[in-house]
Amino acid sequence: MMKIALCVQDERLSEKLVPFRGAAREQWDSFGSVEELCESSRNSDYEYIIVSDRLTDFDRLSETMETLREQNRKAKLLMLLSNHHQSSVNEQYLKLCLAHEASWVPPGRSIGAICDEVRRHIGGDGDESSQSQRKIVLFLGSTPNIGTTTLAFGTAWRLAATTDHKVGYLCLNLKSSKLHRYMGRDSRINSLDVLRAELKSGTLPKERLLQYCEQVKEHPNLHVLYGNMLREQAEFFTAEEIEHLLETAREAFDVCIVDVNAYWDNAATLCGIIRADTRMLVTTGEITHFQEDMNRWTHTLGNIFGIKPDAFELIVTQCMPQAYGGIRAKDICKETQMRVLAEVNRMPELFSAVNRGQLASVLEQSEELQANLEPIVQSVVLLHRLQKKHSASGRKHWLRKLLPRVAAVS
Secondary structure, three states, X not given: OEEEEEEOOOHHHHHHOHHHHOOOOEEEEEEOOHHHHHHHHOOOOOOEEEEEHHHOOHHXXXXXXHHHHHHOOOOEEEEEOOOOOOHHHHHHHHHHHHHOOOEEEOOOXXXXXXXXXXXXXXXXXXXXXXXXXXXXXXEEXXXXXXXXXXXXXXXXXXXXXXXXXXXXXXXXXXXXXXXHHHOOOOOOOOEHHHHHHHHHHOOOOHHHHHHHOEEOOOOOOEEEEEOOOOHHHHHHOOHHHHHHHHHHHHHHOOEEEEEEOOOOOOHHHHHHHHHOOXXXXXXXXXXXXXXXXXXXXXXXXXXXXXXXXXXXXEEEEEEOOOOHHHOOHHXXXXXXXXXXXXXEEOOHHHHHHHHOOOHHHHHHHOHHHHHHHHHHHHHHHHHOOOOEOOOHHHHHHHHHHHHHHHHHHO
């Protein structure tokens, strides 16, 4: 019989997992504190131990994970991460999981989504090989021309700047691609339409995709495929072609940012939404954007394809110092049934920069824009198990912690 320990604070989540407890092949033990869990684990051989980070602070949780690993070396640890703590310390929790060879459920998930993740792990589908295929991050605007491409590309840029991973950026905005203008590139660039023959035949290898991507000089680990230049042929891209491109991207990159059109009437947008592992929905504080447009597209068509609102992370852009004309973030959350992941300020200098083809300069130099993008980047890092570069200050911090221990031993 499979023995499972569950240590969570949320009674609704615990009740949602009740069906498992009735299974003949499973024995579930529930605990209300990490102290109770550690005490029980001394005399129990658990196969799975599921712990929520809401139960205690980081230092106590670190001790708990160490104790559990010592007492149950064969147990599979699963951490339920939350937004209970500040986003700035998310990386610490990620490193804690990695240090103790624990899997995790990312923060910001609904109770249903958490239960689905738990089922996948208990069912044997939550292993590293499965996690390694979680590579596609989709950016979708609720409305055209609100800055979705800037946020999508900015996220890819910051991922390349702060990690050593191979980052891909695919512009699948078939009808109004403008990234080449934002980057100051001319019309002679390699773009999506040059791959039509290989996409149509289903023979696009990852090497060929990389060959057609531009390797950004500022960050050589960022590979950019510009969008379709033949707008009159946008409707000719098929679902099979887009799916083939996305599968090739999974093989070519460690993580791939995909930017699609706001309208759900083309293969790229629909297939991207369905096939993505993480979905970022960008809107503004304008009520017609987060209410009318999202209701017509996300809530209506999303239900047809089995995609619920909680499948998206919400980003509110073009924010003013005042609360969106009286509309607060929690009002947008309530209206859309989504959690606001990030709020991006309106920056007039950014609009003028992209018109001059200087987006790269702003991304590299603007501390305000980098700070606005950080919650999005951090979320992708957590969701897709990426490793950030270690800064010199970070290395000194860990060195300072280690030196007293070394001195004590010697």
